[in-house]
Amino acid sequence: MTMRRDDLDRTFDDVVAFYREVFGWAGRRLEHEPGRPLLLHLEDERQFVFVYGDHEGTLAQPMDHFGVAVDSEEALDALVGRARGFRGGDARVEVIDKAVTPAGEVEVVNAYVRFVLPLMVELQYFRGRAR
Numbered sequence: 001m002t003m004r005r006d007d008l009d010r011t012f013d014d015v016v017a018f019y020r021e022v023f024g025w026a027g028r029r030l031e032h033e034p035g036r037p038l039l040l041h042l043e044d045e046r047q048f049v050f051v052y053g054d055h056e057g058t059l060a061q062p063m064d065h066f067g068v069a070v071d072s073e074e075a076l077d078a079l080v081g082r083a084r085g086f087r088g089g090d091a092r093v094e095v096i097d098k099a100v101t102p103a104g105e106v107e108v109v110n111a112y113v114r115f116v117l118p119l120m121v122e123l124q125y126f127r128g129r130a131r
Contacts, residue, residue, distance in 0.1 A: 001060070001119050005053030008038060011116045015051075016040075018093070018115040022082045023068075025049075042068070051117060060118035067122040073109050076125045083113045092116055100127075 008015075016027035019040050026041045038051040049066070070076045076098065086093050096112035106126045114120040 001049070001117065002052040002054045002056075002058040003116075003118050004057035005035065005055060007057070007116070008051060008053035012038065014090075014092075015116050018083075018086055018090075022079060022086060022113070022115075023121070049117075058118040063112075063120065064118065065112060065120035065122045067124055069124050069126070071125075073125050073127060076109060076111060076123050079123055080111050080113065083115070086115070090115075094120070096120075 012029070015038065019025040019027055024043060026045075028039055029036050030039050035053045037053060040049040040051070042048060070079065080095060080098065083093055083095055092115055094112075094114040098109060098111040101108045101110070103126075106128055109125040109127055111123050112120045113123065
């Protein structure tokens, strides 16, 4: 994804802190890459988010997002709770509350979180439907 370079530079430390404290992701600058992008490693280092800084930035829509599956509804709730509590309720944190959507034999439990970056993170847990 791409965001305005000035915004990335100005918020870099906050972005790394948020995604580390809430999701457990590691973030660092890639000094050898043009524009010194941000690399966020998810729990498995083979999965990552790459954030470029550019003068124009991204024209993202409010619900543009990428998804991350979690192992339990409790884990989803904990992530949402950590996001809401980040630095005493930082106003830049956006959360769309948990919802449940039937999807065949399962229910999709999801919530959305955004902090500074143009794309939201959709948290998903696939729960077996009670019979």
